Amino acid sequence: MSKAPFSDFRSDTVTQPTPAMRRAMAEAEVGDDVYGEDPTIARLEARTAELLGFESALFVPTGSMGNQISLRVHGRSGTEVIVEERSHVFHYEMGAMAALSGLLPRPVAGPGGRMPVSGIEAWIRPESVYYLPRTSVVCLENTHNFAGGTVLPRPAVEEVLFLARKRGLAVHLDGARLWNAAAALGVTEASLARGLDSVMVCFSKGLRAPVGSAVAGSKAFVAEARRVRKLFGGGMRQAGVLAAAALVALEEERGRLPEDHARLARLARELAGLRGVSLDPGAFPTNILIAELDPGVYGSATDALARLRERGILAGAAGGSSIRLVTHADVGDADVERCVGSFREISAGA
Ligand SMILES: Cc1ncc(COP(=O)(O)O)c(C=O)c1O
Structure with missing residues (x-):
């Protein structure tokens, strides 16, 4: 995928x-x-x-x-x-x-x-x-x-x-x-x-x-x-x-949407455990999440988006130090893993 x-x-x-x-x-x-x-x-x-x-x-x-x-x-x-x-x-x-x-x-x-x-x-x-x-x-x-x-x-x-x-x-x-x-x-x-x-x-x-x-x-x-x-x-x-x-x-396609929601829930759960990421994994019931990033760990939202992009992850700005991630039919489980891995790398200072 x-x-x-x-x-x-x-x-x-x-x-x-x-x-x-x-x-x-x-x-x-x-x-x-x-x-x-x-x-x-x-x-x-x-x-x-x-x-x-x-x-x-x-x-x-x-x-x-x-x-x-x-x-x-x-x-x-x-x-x-x-x-x-x-x-x-x-x-x-x-x-x-x-x-x-x-x-x-x-x-x-x-x-x-x-x-x-x-x-x-x-x-x-x-x-x-x-x-x-x-x-x-x-x-x-x-x-x-x-x-x-x-x-x-x-x-x-x-x-x-x-x-x-x-x-x-x-x-x-x-x-x-x-x-x-x-x-x-x-x-x-x-x-x-x-x-x-x-x-x-x-x-x-x-x-x-x-x-x-x-x-x-x-x-x-x-x-x-x-x-x-x-x-x-x-x-x-x-x-x-x-x-x-x-x-x-x-x-x-309407019947497929629960898959997008399940992937988003998994992404939210995994990101919530990472250093410098603030989000309540229970707050995002569908296919969109907003994560607030600690600038001390990720830099500004623009920096964070650039660092994610270097690792092959595209995300969007959501105001202040927040970014938005959205699941859909063209992202699968491997993309979710790649995304979590990229956050992990950045938060570890890699
Ligand atoms: C909630 C909501 N309403 C309206 C629109 C506008 O749709 P369009 O981009 O087709 O003009 C969007 C687009 O993302 C949206 O998210």
Whole structure:
């Protein structure tokens, strides 16, 4: 499994499409999707809606576009969106909600990626004060990437939904890795999506498809989302070649995710015992871990990444002296051993 010279733990987006995906892409029946004529995209949208328990879904090029389309549909310009402070939609989408839709993010600190309901409630603007902006949307992330692939279980979602309903807010879920959350909890994706106003999912993260995400919701939501997708330049033509790979991803790759989680758990356990590594091995239930490294042992995070790279290990920066490691289909047990061995060497001053 180890693809020398590098074992690539940077992200679950670095995977190669499977032979079954490449075959499906070559054989896909396609049409012009701006005219609504691509049968493979139609199949992918129907299957995604079914898996998530929604009326309808829309294929979009990227997760970022899916999030931004959803926020634009739910929120009027000048209104506020409550987000977790390390969320992708706030941190890593280039201020798009402000730039594209005139929306103002209001970040709430969420330990482990989970915003406390009291924190959300505190940021909701009161209707009674006419000169304040209005709050329009709460955005959740499940799993939460930069909290270390943490999972939002159903009761936590319910609490947010209850508050949002009471205050008349839409709730959007960035479910780029909802598949991982469902696998970790042993529940269906639909059970985690129930009651939300929209959900974005990605086929191109742990599921190995080369391109593509979707947004799902009611028929009315998806009709609006289709218009906004075109506005944002995301109307695609014979993109059934991409949807074909995503369909294979949905049917053949979700069942494999527990293997990624087991490898990550093993990696976390082994790293936790090493000098200069701070991490709680119980804190990472899916395929992502964040390790804080003692600069006295590893140097800065940049130094640590360079020293790992010299040993054939690719990892990512995670802020301050922390780094991020992600398991996926293209890293196996040998890569995990190589990674642990490299940390051991560096921490021993080799
Ligand atoms: C939680 C989360 N949401 C959204 C995205 C955006 O997906 P894309 O890279 O397809 O725009 C990512 C990408 O890593 C992500 O981790």
